[in-house]
Amino acid sequence: MVITKDAYCLDGLRFAIKKAKDQQTTVLFSYVQKIDNHDPIAFYHAGRENYKGQCFFWQDPKKEIILAGTGQVTPLSSTGSYDRYIHVEKNWDKLLRQAVSSGESGVIGTGPLLFGGFSFDPEEEKKTLWNDFEDETFAIPCYMLSLIEGQSYLTINRICSPDDNEWHLYKQVENEVEELTDQRKFSVSPSINPLIKQEEIHADAWKTTVASAITNMKHSSLDKVVLARELRLTFENDISPENVLLQLMKEQPDSYIFSLESGDSVFIGATPEKLIKKRKEQVFSDCLAGSIGRGEEEEDRRLGEELLQDRKNLLEHQYVVSMIKDAFDSLCSSVKIPDDGPVLMKNRHIQHLYTPISGVCEEETPVLEFVRRLHPTPAMGGMPKDMAVTKIREWETLERGMYAGPLGWMDAYGNSEFAVGIRSALLKGREASLFAGGGVLEDSTPEKEYKETAIKFNPMLSALGGTMNE
Ligand SMILES: C=C(O[C@H]1C=CC=C(C(=O)O)[C@@H]1O)C(=O)O
Numbered sequence: 001m002v003i004t005k006d007a008y009c010l011d012g013l014r015f016a017i018k019k020a021k022d023q024q025t026t027v028l029f030s031y032v033q034k035i036d037n038h039d040p041i042a043f044y045h046a047g048r049e050n051y052k053g054q055c056f057f058w059q060d061p062k063k064e065i066i067l068a069g070t071g072q073v074t075p076l077s078s079t080g081s082y083d084r085y086i087h088v089e090k091n092w093d094k095l096l097r098q099a100v101s102s103g104e105s106g107v108i109g110t111g112p113l114l115f116g117g118f119s120f121d122p123e124e125e126k127k128t129l130w131n132d133f134e135d136e137t138f139a140i141p142c143y144m145l146s147l148i149e150g151q152s153y154l155t156i157n158r159i160c161s162p163d164d165n166e167w168h169l170y171k172q173v174e175n176e177v178e179e180l181t182d183q184r185k186f187s188v189s190p191s192i193n194p195l196i197k198q199e200e201i202h203a204d205a206w207k208t209t210v211a212s213a214i215t216n217m218k219h220s221s222l223d224k225v226v227l228a229r230e231l232r233l234t235f236e237n238d239i240s241p242e243n244v245l246l247q248l249m250k251e252q253p254d255s256y257i258f259s260l261e262s263g264d265s266v267f268i269g270a271t272p273e274k275l276i277k278k279r280k281e282q283v284f285s286d287c288l289a290g291s292i293g294r295g296e297e298e299e300d301r302r303l304g305e306e307l308l309q310d311r312k313n314l315l316e317h318q319y320v321v322s323m324i325k326d327a328f329d330s331l332c333s334s335v336k337i338p339d340d341g342p343v344l345m346k347n348r349h350i351q352h353l354y355t356p357i358s359g360v361c362e363e364e365t366p367v368l369e370f371v372r373r374l375h376p377t378p379a380m381g382g383m384p385k386d387m388a389v390t391k392i393r394e395w396e397t398l399e400r401g402m403y404a405g406p407l408g409w410m411d412a413y414g415n416s417e418f419a420v421g422i423r424s425a426l427l428k429g430r431e432a433s434l435f436a437g438g439g440v441l442e443d444s445t446p447e448k449e450y451k452e453t454a455i456k457f458n459p460m461l462s463a464l465g466g467t468m469n470e
């Protein structure tokens with residue numbers, strides 16, 4: 001990527017178009033500007049007026065990086081059966097090699113940035129629920145607001161061709177930016193949207209599947225499989241993703257809050273689970289598996305203690321730790337895991353066993369090499385990995401689509417972060433499909449797993465305004 005010293009967007013555009021002319025190619029142009037503090041949901045909302053189906057939102061648990069993107073300069077096309085991680089990485093590298101960046105360059109989470117997600121299993125039989133999404137749905141936004149350490153940055157991205165005119169492009173961008181950053185237009189009032197129907201999809205059949213998975217595990221080398229189910233909600237009016245995001249930000253402040261739009265669908269959620277965070281040579285992941293509900297003070301403490309002592313949950317967690325450790329060991333020169341066992345991670349509706357893991361790798365190691373080796377961890381798939389994915393394909397009746405898949409971003413400066421798309425829902429007009437799964441082991445019971453998944457629906461149920469599970 002060429003970083004120009006141009007302080008003005010127009011100068012940078014001129015440089016990019018000249019480069020496109022000289023090399024008879026297309027050039028990704030990126031301009032970054034510091035702007036006055038701006039509300040990311042207002043930006044997202046404004047973006048949906050012209051770019052509905054092409055917006056995204058991201059907020060990490062520490063609120064280090066908040067992103068709201070709108071429009072797509074170029075979606076990364078899907079090519080069928082290949083290594084999808086290499087495909088995304090190669091296309092991204094190719095675009096960056098030709099890129100020109102100007103303005104405030106070099107700030108994490110600004111400038112050219114690829115945002116999107118991978119489906120859980122590209123070999124899953126496609127029905128209709130997820131037909132708006134590809135197995136890898138990634139794009140570079142036309143406009144992006146980044147909140148980094150309290151400072152707002154606006155990124156403008158464009159693909160420049162040899163015969164583009166800089167004035168023409170500049171005027172177009174200027175008008176669009178004005179519309180997007182006009183906060184006066186913004187009033188997301190938590191509108192009343194009555195719930196018409198709330199339906200658990202094949203709950204009894206799911207319990208039967210869990211029971212036969214348990215039997216299967218007793219007679220095979222399958223140690224763990226995560227089985228998921230669906231809850232479907234219908235509202236009177238179209239669901240507003242802005243309202244859902246606002247609610248999630250309020251209720252799940254310690255989770256990743258995300259939305260990824262494609263066509264008429266919005267994949268949205270508040271996931272507590274990091275898959276991989278990369279800051280140059282530093283990498284981090286979360287081992288999160290093993291769950292119990294929350295209670296009033298004393299009850300909550302007792303539940304936490306119970307979880308920390310529970311053999312089944314500790315084993316369910318341990319499979320995740322050892323798999324993530326192996327993946328880190330294969331790519332890192334050093335790996336750190338606390339040696340005093342898991343601690344509790346408490347969110348509004350649920351508590352989990354949690355072990356953080358970190359490592360140091362070569363700065364050049366592609367983040368998607370980590371994603372490839374990690375996904376799906378035994379918290380999303382099972383153990384052994386390939387066998388569990390095959391069994392999920394065979395046994396589950398829901399369409400997972402992007403649920404439990406890696407979702408996140410990569411910037412041009414060696415920073416990236418992917419979470420796993422759980423505690424999530426697919427919104428389509430008036431309908432929401434919520435997903436929740438649980439780690440099934442030999443000594444699971446279908447009833448307990450059923451209750452655990454019921455609790456896991458609650459973050460999305462609460463944000464959408466559904467009837468909460470106990
Ligand atoms: C698969 C989900 O959660 C995973 C993450 C944390 C704890 C889990 C568990 O205890 O079963 C699951 O492995 C989900 O929320 O849909």
Ligand SMILES: [Mg+2]
Nearest residue numbers: 290291438439
């Ligand atoms: Mg569990």
